[in-house]
Amino acid sequence: MKPAISRSEARLLLLRGVIAVVVTVLIGRLWQLQMVEGASYLIRSDRNRFREVDVAAPRGVIYDRNGKILARNRPSFTIAVVPGDLPKTREGEPDPAKDAAVLDRLLDLLARPAPKLRPSPTPTLTPTATKGSANTQTTVSKPVSATMQIPNRQAWYMPRAEIEQAIKDGRLGGAYRAIPIAKYIDEGTAFTVAEDAVNLPGVDLQLDPIRDYPSGSLTSHLIGYMGHIPAGALDKYKAKGYAQNEQVGLTALESTFEHELRGKPGRQTIEVDVNGRRMRTVGQPDPAVPGHNLVLTLDLDLQRAATTALQEALDKSSGFTKATQGVAIAMDPRNGKILAMVSLPSFDNNLFAKGVTTEAWEALTSNPDHPMFNQAVGGQYPPGSIFKPIVASAALQEGVINSQTLLGDGFDGANDGIIWLPNRYLPGDRTKDQKFVSWNAKQGFGWGKINVKKALAVSDDIFFYQLGGGYLDIFRGLGISALDYYTSQFGLGATTGIELQGEGAGLVPDEKWKRLNYAEPWLTGDTYNASIGQGFVLATPLQMTNATAAIANRGTLYKPQLVDHITDAEGKTVKPFQSNIIRELPVDAGTLDVVREGMYGAVNWPEGTAPNVRLPGIAIAGKTGTAEYYRDWDKDGQPDKDPKENLPTHAWFTAFAPYQDPEIAVTVFVANGGEGSSVAAPVAAKILRAYFGIDTAPPAPVTPITPTTTAAPTPTAKPAE
Amino acid sequence: MRQIFWRRFDWMLLALALLLSMFGVLMVASALAGNEVLASWPWRQAAFLGIGILLLFLTSIIDYRLLPSVTYPIYFILLGMLVVIAVIGTVAGGAQRWLTLGELFLQPSELIKLGVILMLAHYLAAREEKMESFLTPLFGLLLFAPAVVLIYLQPNLGTALVLIAIGATMFFVGGLRWRHLVVLAGLGIAAAIAAWQYVLQDYMRNRVMMFLNPTTASVADRYNVEQAMISIGSGGWLGRGLFRGSQSQLHFLRIRHTDFIFSVTAEELGFIGAVLLILLLAFLLLRLLRIASIARDTYGRLIVVGVTAMILFQMVVNIGMNLSLMPVTGLPLPFISYGGSALWTMLIGIGLAESVAMRYRKIEFE
Incomplete structure (x- = not known):
């Protein structure tokens, strides 16, 4: 025993002894x-929980x-699933049954x-909490027109089978990368999901600001749209x-004023779980x-009236073929x-806010009428008879007549x-x-x-042929050099500098230009x-509007401007409007009054x-x-001609x-529209009617004698009969 | 006599066990803070503790010397239950550990620990004089092996290892001869090699490899261990404060209320708190060994040794895992981790030890 x-x-x-050794080893390791090594672990724990966020x-x-x-x-609400955050078994393995429960x-x-939410008049993105006052929501002083509401974007849902496959794929690599499974869901649903977060582990609600254009295609050419930074410009933006x-803003004002519109993102440290x-x-x-x-x-309102x-x-329209493109511009000649600036056809820039689909992009870019192209500033066309006031001004000023x-x-x-x-x-x-x-x-x-x-009133081509080119020994005309000089002074041949991209300069042809391009001398016929x-003259609708405005205001060519003033978020003006004079025309006001009277006569x-x-x-x-x-x-x-041997024509009107005291200048252009007077x-x-608030029906139509300018684009000699 | 009876009760052991258990409830509360779904669990753990104290006293009142008569029946009934579970589990798939017993009473895998302790104590104590024969430990091993195998097949590698640790310690203290130890070890190695070659299937081998070589552990395991080390390391001297540990409260640390509750302690209460926890456990173990030393018979001594081995092994494996000294197994920290069954097993074990302690000196009774 x-x-x-x-x-x-x-x-x-x-x-x-074993217990003593165990205790010693454990405490030693502790x-x-x-x-x-405590300090380094403390840093790692801080790295776990602190994030610098924009x-x-x-x-x-x-x-x-x-x-x-x-x-x-x-805000655009996106629901995403993070495979790594879905519930796990006790061993930390993925649990398909629990995944399915969460997805269900x-x-x-x-x-x-x-659920119905109280509609907010301006769903601007609520700035993320910064405890400060600088981020007060941008409020709108004036109510949005009721007719301007655009329907909510269609929500997009990933089919369940795809979600399950995506989760499976995600687990194989990048388990903590969020997989978007529903996009553009409405606010009420988003809040419902957010409130149920406790029961939805691994489900994330993301809030992305997207741009919303209530006026859509009415103003797309002016406002433009935003998109990802183009690959080539990445370094510049970075x-x-x-x-x-x-x-970033890619086109039009969104692009031109990108710097002003963007603001400055802030940074803060947050603690995350x-x-x-x-x-x-x-x-x-x-x-x-x-x-x-x-x-x-x-x-x-004027923009809408002009568009309509x-x-x-x-x-x-029943021109040569049906007209599909047109421009209308209204401008204040005093500044x-x-x-208003309309270029038809247009497009809906809201398409780009959520990322344009390939189909939509194809449809837009392959459309023969180029809906994405702003013809008002970029289209260059022969101005036809609305060019005559410039010729008249030049001849009168030069004393030719x-x-x-x-x-x-x-x-x-x-x-x-x-x-x-x-x-x-x-x-x-x-x-x-x-x-x-x-004609x-x-x-x-x-x-x-x-x-x-x-x-000018009757648009007599014969008069202007003679005025510009002279006639035999009877009359010595203005000549192409003097005409070019005045044409340029009226703003043709150079961009106006409006805050939009893609402006065309037009063309003011001279002898040198023709020799370089046609290897032919300049002829009186030209x-x-x-x-x-x-002939060779080309101008943009905006240039013609601006020239008309300069005639209207008796001699000042202003730079056309779209932005009146710039305010900060509180509404304080940070950059007031300032009219910008391109030049004073070298034409006396009295001379322009003669031209103005002729234009008065036309109406x-x-x-x-x-x-x-x-x-x-x-x-x-x-x-x-x-x-x-x-x-x-x-x-x-050969140039296309109709059965009566007429060439197709663009319809123009400028007014x-x-x-006596002009406050609006208007130019209308209908490509392939037919007659300027009737189209x-x-x-x-109608634009002027809308501008002056005249609601009465237009007076009984007075049928004008339709003027048709008939001069071949290129001079062709015809034998006498 | 009643008075004398309770004077033999080891109040210090009870105090240590209660202190640890209450500390456990507090740490569970901190580990689950902010979790609305599990908000009631700290209270449930406190309730488990209340029931556990009752079980402890009930066990201590029963004279352990009456147990041998029911030891084998209990042990074989438990083995039978494990077989039934294995069969039904194979058919139904999963959830073998709980089965119909649910949360009403102990999980079989917890009960079998106590069953093995009682069975081996009885077997070894009765054959104390026959330990010179190699047949004695060999038969003991045959009695003991089915429990380990059945638990391993559940699969519950952690508990199987606990059983082996309990068995090895009890054989050792029960008087296993060194030469038998060497032979058994040799046989064990040979059997292991044979099993590796012919019995174990690939997934089983993987599991063993994973245990032996932690770098092959799963991504989730490695993440958990890394976060545990960050939690412990960032604790410093006094910790980040109870309910204030960023790793625990922001849930970077996972399985906080069970497997990694030691990391919560080390983060929030620091070096001082963690060392205190280890020392409390060590004192409890030494207190148990004191009872083993003064036990009136070998049977009682071996029971207490079995309980000691169970607590010691789980403590070493769990804290070792937290400190990245041991591979990841799902063993809870005795008295501290959340879980009613595990806590009751520990407290019943303490109750058995108290039963032995209260009856250690014959003369005062008779």
Whole structure:
């Protein structure tokens, strides 16, 4: 018995020794971790819980001149699943049964009808909490027009089978990368999911600001849209402190004023839990500075009226072929403020806010009418007869004529709307003479010898051929150099500098240009054509509007501007409007008054080309234009012509009002529209009607004698009969 | 006599056990703070403790010397239950450990620990004089092996290892001869090699490899261990404060209320708190060994040794895992980790030791 006891006693002693060793080892290891290496573990625990995050700066809002919202921010709710955060078995292994339970619950919540929330007038993104006051929500002073509500974007849901596959794939690598499974869900559903977070481990609600354009396609060409930083410009943006995945303004004002609109994102340290959920903020945040707001010169109501009027004109057009493209611009001639600028067809820039689909992008870019192209600033067309006021101004200023000088039909004995220009090399051979006709030749009559005012009013081409190019030995004309000089002074051939991209310069052709491009000398016929805005002359609708505005205001060419003033988030003006004068025209006000009177005549005199623009109580001055252009759709190498041998024409009309003290200049352009007087002028009339608030129905239509400018784009010699 | 009876009760041992258990409830509360779903669990643990104290006293009142008559029946009934569970478990799949017993009473895997302790104590004490024969330990091993195998097949590697630790310690203290130890060790190694080659399937081998070589552990295990080390390391001298540890409260540390509750303690109460916890456990173990030393018979001594081995092994494996000294197994820290069954097993074990302690000196009774 005794030896057995002592044996077990000895072994119990050994057990005590084991306990002592165990305690020593454990405490030693504890000392090593906590005392020796403690500092590094403390850093790692801080790295676990602290995150430096950007505080998004709300992007500036864009208003029209009356405070209507054209661009704003709104939150887009995305539901994502983080495979690594889904519930696990006790061993830490993925548990398909629990995954399924979470998905069942989530999909059930998403499928429920959304609870109704009180609609907020401006769902601007609420700035993330920064304890400060700098981030007050951008509020709107004026209510949004009720008709401007656009429907909510369609929510997108990933099918369940795909979700399960994505979770499975996610677990194989990047288990903590969030997989978006529902996008653009409405606010009510988002809140329901957020409230149920306890039952939905691994489910994340993300809130991304996206741009919202209440006026959509009405203003797309002016506001533009945003998107990811283009690959080529990444370095440039990064140097300015942009993150790689940030959205930037890509076109129009969103791009031009990117710097002002963006603001400055703030930074702050937050404490997060293992799921990355924000627990609290730490320390003093570097607050975000909201972007500045733009208040435009644009009048949205006028923009809508112009769009409607122009669209109607396109819809009922029966020109050479059906017209599909057009431009309408309204501008304040006293300062260059753009009141309306429409380019049709347009597109909905909201498509780009949530990332445009490939199909939509294909449809937009392959559309032959180029809806993404702003023709108002980028389209370059022969201006036709609306160019004549510039020619008249130049000739009067140069003293080639005075207001009473008579020119025109009848020098050759036949008042028929036709004159003959002798061949440069065979001046004696009458059969080689080149024929130039005025639009009225088709009606079989001429205007006879008239002064410049009447020539403008009736748009007599013969008068302007002679005025620009001279006529035989009887009259010495202005000449192409002087005409070019004045044309350039009126702003053609150079971009205006408006705050939009893609402006065209147009073309002011001279002798050198023709030699370089055609290897031919400049002919008198070229000057003839240039004198009626045909031939080689090209101008953008905006340039023509600006030239008309300069005539209207008696001699000042303003830079057209879309942004009236810039305010900070509190509404304080940080950059007031300042008109910007391109130049004072080298034309006397008295001279321009003669031209203005001629334009007044075009609308108000019995024989004027645009009687249908008259408005009760408002005196309007204008000029019609019907510009032939070269088109070869059937690709036979010859310009397309209709059965009556007419070339296709663009319809133009430019006007200003009131005549005495103009406050609006309007230009309407309908590509391939037909007659300026019958197609473009009524659109301008509707715009002016909307501007002056004249609601009465237009007066009984006065059928104008349709002027057709008939001059070949390139001079072609025709034998005499 | 009643008075004398309770004077033999080891009040110090009870105090240590209660102190540790209450400390456990507090740490469970801290580990689960902020978890709304599990908000009631600290209270449940406190309730488990209340029931456990009752079980402890009940066990201590029963004279352990009456137990041998029911030891084998109990042991074989438990083995039978494990077989039934294994069969049904194979059919139904999963959830073998709890089965129909649910939370109403002890999990079989917890009960079998006490069953093995009583069975081996009885077997070894009765054959104390026959330990010179190699057959004695060999038969003991045959009695003991089915329990280990059945638990391992559940699969519950951790508890199987606890059983082996209990058995080895009891054989050792029960008088296993050194030469038999060497032979048995040799046989064990040979059997292990044979099993490795012919019996074990691939997934079983993987599990063993994982145990032997922690770098092959699963991603989740490695994450948990790393976060445990960060938690412990960031504790410093006095810790981040109870309910204030960032690793625990922000849930970077997982399975906080069971496997990694020691890390919560070390983070929130620091070096001082963690050492105190280890020392409390060590004192409890030494107190148990004191009872083993003064026990009136070998049977009682071996019971107490078995309980000691159970607590010591689980403590070493659990804290060792927290400190990255041991591979990851799901063994709870005795008295501290959340779980009613585990706590009751410990307290019943203490009750058995008290039963032995109260009856250690014959003369005062008779």
